[in-house]
Amino acid sequence: MKHQLLLVLIFLGATLNALNVIGQNPILIIPKPRMAEQSRGVFTLNPKTSLFAPDGLLKKAKQLKGYFEPALGYDLSISSKRANKDLIEFKLDNTLKRLGEEGYQLKITPEKVSLTAFTEKGIFWGIQTIRQLLPNQINRSATVKGVAWEIPCVSIEDNPRFKWRGLMLDCSRTFIPKEQVKKYLEAMSYFKMNVLHMHLTDDQGWRLEIKKYPELTSICSKFHESFREPKENEGFYSQDDIRELVEFAAQRNIEIVPEIEMPGHTTEVFAAFPQLSCTGDTLKIHPWTKGAGVHNEVFCAGNEKTFEFLENVLKEVAELFPSAYIHIGGDEAPKMYWKACPKCQARIKDNGLKDENELQSWFVKRIEKYVNSKGKKLIGWDEIMDGGLSSSATVMYWRAWDKSVVQKIPLIENDIVMTPTSHCYFDYTYEKISTERVYSYEPIPAGMSGDKTQKILGVQANFWSHLDRTAPRMDQQLFPRIIALAEVAWTDPGKRDWIDFKSRLEPKLTYLDITGINYFGKK
Ligand SMILES: [Zn+2]
Structure with a gap:
């Protein structure tokens, strides 16, 4: 009773x-x-x-x-x-x-x-x-x-669950104009995201003005004329543009993390500075669909001029971006030319390195020392772990398909930002990564518990601009998936519920309509 x-x-x-x-x-x-x-x-x-x-x-x-x-x-x-x-x-x-x-x-x-x-x-x-x-x-x-x-x-x-709630924009494959970046910054802040990672350099173009090397923008920001690429797909941010974006972002609690790729995904540099690669060949900058996705030419690790160049670039980058981090890429760097290059082989021998993987690790550690000397922390794609990594570097984990990488995650001592291809690659179609799939993502990997989970700084969506190259297409690849990821990054897992989220998402689509952002499923 x-x-x-x-x-x-x-x-x-x-x-x-x-x-x-x-x-x-x-x-x-x-x-x-x-x-x-x-x-x-x-x-x-x-x-x-x-x-x-x-x-x-x-x-x-x-x-x-x-x-x-x-x-x-x-x-x-x-x-x-x-x-x-x-x-x-x-x-x-x-x-x-x-x-x-x-x-x-x-x-x-x-x-x-x-x-x-x-x-x-x-x-x-x-x-x-x-x-x-x-x-x-x-x-x-x-x-x-x-x-x-x-x-x-x-x-x-x-308050947020994770301190890194990010979006990466690939500004290299296709140049993303300043006003479009601002539109995304504004929407990110509306959903309490706080890191914009700008992928500023890659094989398809160098997008950042560096005063010391004007050729990086006069030559390396442009597709080779033989490809007849539309002019709007190329270009660069002046240092004033960057200061404007950094300020615009800071007013919205967003930190902009710059990425300068090395040692691979750097063939655009060799369009003007061929002497910095192992082969010395001058390369033509091509749209992603009209050439190799990953090139074999990389920075020569045995050439001191490579480090002089990179340090001069990073010096200006460190001054321009107040972020605590500089991203140095580090992904997809084939080793075939390092194997054949006398300078690179001499470097391996002189430093008692085992192989080319250890040479990449040596390369990253040397750059990290320089980055640290500028008061910044180094972050890179998970390949920077190959061949050994200093414990102070931060890893951006992306290779979700590779079991040997996945198993390593709970064991490593470094800070990690989770950006796996399984849930966070927003250049993939919605058939492959639906909004619901993004929403289901749990950034703390299985097998990690207690204090170890503190190593996971947060989560980030990566958008590569090789296929979707216009603003409406980019908008659609990002939205509404990014809104789901914003909740994954902020809200405790016990509070997350897909049906409940959908009921809140529907009215937020009106916000996108009003602010002129296209999205997947828009009627
Ligand atoms: Zn070399």
Whole structure:
């Protein structure tokens, strides 16, 4: 009898709880927060709404104004006095250190929106949550009439599961214009992603201005004329462009990690600097579909000029990008020319190396020393483990099909970013990697537990631009899969549910429509 009474009480409680929020907009945030409790009522933005923030957060208050004022059609004032109602308030609070530097607390009542965090970063993610709680129309760039700008009352406490929530854009195979990169940065921040890895160099073109070597852009950023490639597929970012992108990203909590490929995927360099390869041949830069996907020509590891060149390049890269990391590629470097090259063989002999794999390892370690001397950490594709790797380098794991690599993952001591071809390769079709498949991904590998899991920094989608080369095609390869990955990277696995995610994704597609982003399945 007692038991039955308890059940009735539980049922009543659940019903009352549901009634609390009946008729109100549900909480539809992506990524799903750690904790969200909705309560009755709404806060409504109106011309009397004012912002109150300490000096250190005025920039963030202005950012919120920038997001909302175009659609509202009126100004939200920043007030030096804390109003009793119609108030949006930002606060920093040291006791929220327990949520980490990206965590935040958001309390919304009919009178005020109160956003508190340990750092400015947390405040920024809280602002994204507020954006997502408002009607999608708030993202329009012109005044929208007739919408009630209501935010459901809710109490949220939130922080990310992983600190690396990334997207790699291959800007080499096809040049991706600055404005398109900004569009992706903006959408990434809306879904709380925080790393943009720019693959700036590869066989199809060098895309970064280096003052010391103007030929890298005057020659190496262009396809050979014999291929009659459309002009828009080539080009480069000037150093001013990069500074602009870095600043644009930083305002949105996003770090841009630059990648300069070596020792392979570097034949574009040999279009102007043939003396840096083992063969000395001048190569023609071709679109990916019109030549080898992986070339045998790589940087000569026995030639001191190679290191002089790379260090001069990396010096400028380190100065341009404030990121803690420099990515040096390291993937798919065939060893046939190293085997035949007297200089490379002399290097192997002089350093007591066993073979060409150890030569690659020697190469990477030498470059790592230089990268470290510039105050940066080295990261590379998982091939940098071949032949031995220093424990301070970070590995970007991609070879999901190779059992010998997969088995190594739980054993290695290095920090790792998970980007396996099985779930994270967004140049693959949706038939191969569906949004649901991305959503099902668990970045902590089987066999890893306890403190070891701390080695997994996070997860990243990789988009290679060899086949999908126009903006609408690229958009479609990225969206909506990237939104699923954003939740994988942020939300605890126990909170993830595909059906629930789909119900939240549907309204977010309207955000993509409004911001001009194409996506797979768009009607
Ligand atoms: Zn060589």
